Amino acid sequence: MIWNETKECMSRDQINNLQSARLRKMVKRAYHNVTFYRKKMQQIGLEPGDINGVEDLHKLPFTTKQDLRDNYPFGLFAVPQSQIVRVHASSGTTGKATVVGYTRRDIEIWQECVARVLAMAGVGSHDIIQVAYGYGLFTGGLGLHYGAENLGATVIPMSTGNTQKLITLMQDFKVTAIACTPSYLLHIAEVLEEAGQIDNTHLKVAICGAEPWTDNMRKQIETKLNIKAYDIYGLSEVMGPGVAADCKFHKGLHVYEDHFIPEIIHPETLEPCKEGEVGELVFTPITKEALPLIRYRTRDLTSITYDECECGRTIARISRFKGRSDDMLIIRGVNVFPSQVEAALLEMGETSPHYLMIVDRINNLDVLEVQVEVEERYFSDEIKQLDSLTKKIARALHTALGLSVKVRLVEPRTIERSQGKAKRVIDRRKFD
DSSP states (O other), X not given: OOOOGGGGSOOHHHHHHHHHHHHHHHHHHHHHHOHHHHHHHHHTTOOXXXXXXXXXXXXXXXXXXXXXXHTTTTTTOOSOGGGOOEEEEOOOTTSSOOEEEEOHHHHHHHHHHXXXXXXXXXXXXXXXXXXXXXXXXXXXXXXXXXXXXXXXXXXXXXXXXXXXXXXXXXXXXXXXXXXXXHHHHHHHHHHHHHTTOTTSOOOOEEEEOSSOOOHHHHHHXXXXXXXXXXXXXXXXXXXXXXXXXXXXXXXXXXXXXXXEEEEXXXXXXXXXXXXXOOEEEEEEESSOSSOOOSXXXXXXXXXXXXXXXXTXXXXXXXXXXXXXXXXXXXXXXXXXXXXXXXXXXXXXXXXXXXXEEEEEEETTEEXXXXXXXXXXXXXXXXXXXXXXXXXXXXXXXXXXXXXXXXXXXXXXXXXXXXXXXXXXXXXXXXXX
């Protein structure tokens, strides 16, 4: 193993000194080996020698997902192809795929970061972990797989696609940890409940990520399965899962600052936000060899704090995500995120976390309908009870979102389940 916890508990000055040294090297590597960055820096009269440390980070240009697409497939790589040992890529459903490459050292660092996450969640060599993220070009499956192996855990490379088989192996192999999306884990819990097998597992820990989820959803997962659930964050452009994760206190996600410099900026003005202020998360990976992105705009909305956590770690923490600036819905002038709807529904305690937001344009007016799954008993009782709950949910959503919402209650398992990222929004306005 190549890591230890000392780098998670350094003083702020030690963190800044380490980041500054690594940033200087990374900027030189990007400038001399990537034509895109050399031209971009020359356009603003910037040379590698102008960057002395993290205090000069703001001088550097931003990088966006479109920049990766414009340089498809390997235009932003800083090493020759002979040094690339693996390639991952996005699905490319909204345009050209974003392609990322890794040197052998990049893979080692990735394994290190994921191993830290798992260790922070209490997973060790004694555990059997089922990796139920997708394998292949998506970074989730292989990221957790190699990180768990690096830690010495026994890995079951389950992937997605066969829930019943997953549950059978979970029980037969006495799986103690699982890595998957939170929405899929709730689906697994439902299947176990229906079969009367909810208490017939050895599961203790879940590492969930790849989609935004609320603290209420975490608590629901923990209650249903009697386990501890932890949040893991990452994105393929920066590395993959393992950039940040929460500890047992769940007071934000610890960022591994010895490898990634986080910033929070205003998504419109691009100016830095104050500590604790919500803005767009920007990352600069300072140890990446193959793809040394400079100030990559993630589009994830969060805030950051640098105070010491209750767990003793001194590395920065980012709050649970409020949504994404590019996933944000604007409905009648109001900004709406799916996570706001989820939080409002779960706070009520009378609904499931399964919902679907449908946005339509009727008579030139944007209309939001929220379909919500509720227990079967509401449909077998008097219509009055169903109507009362509908109005109650509508009031809660109006308070949370600041606009009126049409609510439609649907029976259990009506809304399609996903084994990957949950589909929360259908925006019909795009097809007008």
